Amino acid sequence: MNAVATTQLAAELLPGVGEASSAAMIQIQDVVVEYRQSGKASKRILNSVSLDIEHGEFVSIVGQTGCGKSTLLRLVLAEEMPTGGRVLVEGSARAQPDRRCGYVPQKYSLFPDRTVLDNITFGLDVTEIGIFGGLSPSRRARRKEFQAEALGYLRRMGLHESDASKYPHQLSGGMQQRVAIAQALIMRPKILLMDEAFSALDPGTRAGMQRLIRDLWSETRTTILFVTHNPHEAVSLATRVIALGRRQGHEDDGAGIVLDLSIPQAREEHEISELVRRVEQSTFPHGIDDTSEAGSPPV
Amino acid sequence: MSVLQIHAQPGKTTVWTLSWFLFAVGITAYFWVSSQRHIENPDDRVMPTLRQMGQGVVDAALKPAEEDQGVGDADQQSILTRFRHGMLWKDTEATGRRFFISMAVLFPAVLIGLHMGMFPYVGTFFLRFVLFFDKIVALSLLPILFIAFGIDELAKVMLIVIGVAPTIILDAFNLTRSVPREQIVKGFTLGASDFSVTYRIVFKQILPRVLNSIRLNLKAVMLFLFAGEMIASTDGLAYRIALLRRHMGMDTIIPYVLWVALLLFLVDLGMRLLNRQLHPWFREA
Numbered sequence: 001m002n003a004v005a006t007t008q009l010a011a012e013l014l015p016g017v018g019e020a021s022s023a024a025m026i027q028i029q030d031v032v033v034e035y036r037q038s039g040k041a042s043k044r045i046l047n048s049v050s051l052d053i054e055h056g057e058f059v060s061i062v063g064q065t066g067c068g069k070s071t072l073l074r075l076v077l078a079e080e081m082p083t084g085g086r087v088l089v090e091g092s093a094r095a096q097p098d099r100r101c102g103y104v105p106q107k108y109s110l111f112p113d114r115t116v117l118d119n120i121t122f123g124l125d126v127t128e129i130g131i132f133g134g135l136s137p138s139r140r141a142r143r144k145e146f147q148a149e150a151l152g153y154l155r156r157m158g159l160h161e162s163d164a165s166k167y168p169h170q171l172s173g174g175m176q177q178r179v180a181i182a183q184a185l186i187m188r189p190k191i192l193l194m195d196e197a198f199s200a201l202d203p204g205t206r207a208g209m210q211r212l213i214r215d216l217w218s219e220t221r222t223t224i225l226f227v228t229h230n231p232h233e234a235v236s237l238a239t240r241v242i243a244l245g246r247r248q249g250h251e252d253d254g255a256g257i258v259l260d261l262s263i264p265q266a267r268e269e270h271e272i273s274e275l276v277r278r279v280e281q282s283t284f285p286h287g288i289d290d291t292s293e294a295g296s297p298p299v
Numbered sequence: 300m301s302v303l304q305i306h307a308q309p310g311k312t313t314v315w316t317l318s319w320f321l322f323a324v325g326i327t328a329y330f331w332v333s334s335q336r337h338i339e340n341p342d343d344r345v346m347p348t349l350r351q352m353g354q355g356v357v358d359a360a361l362k363p364a365e366e367d368q369g370v371g372d373a374d375q376q377s378i379l380t381r382f383r384h385g386m387l388w389k390d391t392e393a394t395g396r397r398f399f400i401s402m403a404v405l406f407p408a409v410l411i412g413l414h415m416g417m418f419p420y421v422g423t424f425f426l427r428f429v430l431f432f433d434k435i436v437a438l439s440l441l442p443i444l445f446i447a448f449g450i451d452e453l454a455k456v457m458l459i460v461i462g463v464a465p466t467i468i469l470d471a472f473n474l475t476r477s478v479p480r481e482q483i484v485k486g487f488t489l490g491a492s493d494f495s496v497t498y499r500i501v502f503k504q505i506l507p508r509v510l511n512s513i514r515l516n517l518k519a520v521m522l523f524l525f526a527g528e529m530i531a532s533t534d535g536l537a538y539r540i541a542l543l544r545r546h547m548g549m550d551t552i553i554p555y556v557l558w559v560a561l562l563l564f565l566v567d568l569g570m571r572l573l574n575r576q577l578h579p580w581f582r583e584a
Contacts, residue, residue: 098488099488105484111504122489127489
C-alpha cells in the first residue's frame with residue numbers, strides 16, 4: 001500500500017500540519033473486520049487496512065457496494081470496533097461515538113420531532129443546558145445565543161429564516177442534508193464524516209451540495225471523510241481518494257486499499273476525467289455498472 | 300360504471316348514506332322485533348321498547364344505588380344530587396377509578412420497554428421473561444390472583460397489569476429498536492449522554508407510537524377490568540351488568556353496554572387528539 005507516500009504528499013500540500021502534533025488525526029493501523037455468521041465461517045469485510053489521515057485533509061472513500069466503505073467510516077466513528085488492529089483519533093482509541101466526529105448519514109440525518117432550528121441547536125442544548133435548562137433565566141439567554149448562531153449557520157447553508165420553524169418532513173431531501181451539515185458543524189467537530197450523504201439527491205441538488213461542502217471545507221479546513229460510490233464525486237471533491245476493493249480470486253479475504261490517490265488542487269477538467277478513469281479502473285475492474293453512476297443510492 | 304370496481308368513486312351523499320345504513324337496519328330491525336314481541340306478550344323483558352329503556356336509564360341515573368344509604372328523601376333533592384347518588388354515576392366512578400389506576404400502573408411498562416431497547420444488559424435481563432409472561436393467558440390467572448391478593452381492588456388491577464403490561468413492554472421495546480441507528484449515533488456525535496440519547500431523542504420519537512399502541516390496548520384493558528368486576532366486585536359497570544342479568548334487566552343492560560362503548564370511544568378520541576396536539580410532527584405511517 002502506498003499510504004505513507006500520500007501522507008507525506010498531503011503534509012506538503014497543507015503546510016503547518018505536521019508541527020502541531022507528530023501523530024496523524026486519524027490512524028488506522030492494520031485493521032481487520034470480521035462479522036460472525038451463525039453456522040458458517042465468519043465473513044471478512046476488511047483485511048489489514050492501514051491508513052493515516054492528516055488534519056485538514058478532505059478524503060473520499062470509494063468502492064463498490066459491499067466493499068466495506070461504510071464499515072471503515074463506522075470504525076472511525078467508533079460505532080464499530082475492529083476485530084484486529086487499532087483505530088486512533090487524535091492518538092486515542094474510543095469505545096463509542098463522541099463529539100470529535102460530526103456525522104451526516106444518507107438517511108435519518110435529522111431528528112423528525114424537532115424543528116429545523118431545534119435540530120441545529122440540539123448539540124449545544126444537550127451539552128450546555130440539560131433537560132431542565134429552560135427554567136433558569138441565564139440559561140434561557142444562552143439558548144437565545146444558540147438560536148442566533150444556528151440562524152447564522154442556516155443562512156450560510158443557503159436556507160431561509162422562514163425554514164427555521166419547519167419540521168424535517170416539510171423540507172426537500174437536499175434542504176434536509178443542508179440542515180444536517182449545519183447541525184454537525186455548529187459543534188465544531190474535528191472530523192466530519194459523511195456516509196453517502198448526497199447519494200439520495202437528484203443531480204442538480206447534488207451539484208449544489210458538492211459546491212457547498214467544498215466551500216465549507218475551504219473555509220473551516222475541517223478534516224472530512226466522505227464515503228461515496230461515485231468516482232466522479234470522489235475526485236472532484238476531495239484532496240485525496242482512497243479506493244477500497246477485493247483482489248480478484250481472493251474475494252473471501254475481505255477488501256483492502258487498492259488505490260490511494262492524492263488529487264492536485266489546481267486541476268483542469270480533463271485532469272479530473274483522467275483521475276476518475278484511474279479510480280474506476282481500480283474499483284471496477286470488470287467494467288462499470290451504469291446504474292451506479294446515475295446517482296441512485298445503493299440498496 | 301360498476302359499483303364494485305376498485306376505482307369506483309362514491310359521491311358525498313352516497314358515502315354518508317352507506318356508512319350509516321347498517322346502523323339504521325340494525326336499529327329498525329330491533330324495534331320492529333321488539334314491538335312484535337310486545338304485541339304477543341306485553342310483559343316481555345328480553346327486548347325492551349325504547350320507552351322501557353328510557354325509563355331504565357332514568358332509574359339507573361337518578362334512583363339511589365341500593366348500597367347507598369343515608370340519601371334521605373329522593374324527591375326533595377336536585378337532579379344533580381340524585382344523579383351523583385344514582386347507580387349509573389357510582390358504577391362509572393368505580394370502574395373509571397380502576398381504569399385510571401391501571402393506566403398509571405401501565406406507564407412504567409413503557410419505560411421498561413424503552414430501557415430494554417436501548418441498553419443491551421437491561422434487554423437481555425427482561426426479554427425472555429416478558430416473552431414468557433406474554434404467552435400466559437391472563438384470565439387463567441384470575442383464580443390465582445384472587446387467592447393471592449384477595450378479591451379487592453389489588454387483584455383486579457393486577458389482572459389488568461399482568462394481562463396488558465407484557466404487550467405494552469414488547470411494543471415499546473420494538474418501537475425503540477426500530478428507531479434508526481443513525482439517530483442514536485448522531486446524538487452521540489452531538490455530545491449527548493446515554494441519558495439524553497434515551498430520553499431526548501429516542502423516547503420523544505417513539506412517544507406518539509407508544510400512545511397509539513396504548514390506544515389499541517384499551518380494549519384489552521377494559522376486557523380484563525370487566526372480567527374482574529363481573530366475577531368479584533360490589534360496584535362498577537360490569538358488576539351492574541352481571542347483576543342485572545339475574546333479573547333479566549335488559550332495559551338497563553342495553554343502555555349500559557352503549558354507555559361503556561361511548562366512554563371507551565371518548566377516551567380513545569381524547570388520546571388521539573392529545574397525540575395530535577403534542578406531536579404535530581408525527582405522521583401516521
